[in-house]
Amino acid sequence: AQSVAQPEDQVNVAEGNPLTVKCTYSVSGNPYLFWYVQYPNRGLQFLLKYITGDNLVKGSYGFEAEFNKSQTSFHLKKPSALVSDSALYFCAVRDRGNTPLVFGKGTRLSVIA
């Protein structure tokens, strides 16, 4: 069975500082990995995904994520946080078969000016 863990319910970071939102996963075989962001009163927006190839994936709004197979992690990063990055972030995984995404419980990011 597939699963995702986001170990932090809340991450606080000062504006201009680097941010990291953590994600670890469990899946049979090679994974497809995704990050989504949810702003207040909005649906989930796709940020980036890892399919194959380079372990560092770049996505929307300056975000990137690093796939680490040995640690089964896919942490979301940004070099310099903005107040507007404050939102709820979800990591998701699926295997290479015909299965829907499985989501983590979400991490609330708060960027403080």
Added chain:
Amino acid sequence: DADVTQTPRNRITKTGKRIMLECSQTKGHDRMYWYRQDPGLGLRLIYYSFDVKDINKGEISDGYSVSRQAQAKFSLSLESAIPNQTALYFCATSDPGTSNTQYFGPGTRLTVL
């Protein structure tokens, strides 16, 4: 995302009532999904459909049913609503050609009194 629409956006109902939530998409995707979001629990899959003739139960299908009326339409019904079905409900679509990246509607906030 305007490509995936949900109606109604908000609904308040009473225990025991039958409720239908509707989802329409113009993305041309074959695959559609219904999730519910509860604080601290992330997104949980209720039902999914890979084409018009295919319906599959997700993690939490009890108390729900679905209908795939056409490629573009996927409805979720609560047969007899109960208060613990109060949640935010999201519809999503995906295309297997894009590694099943899922695109979400804006959500329906349902309150069962």
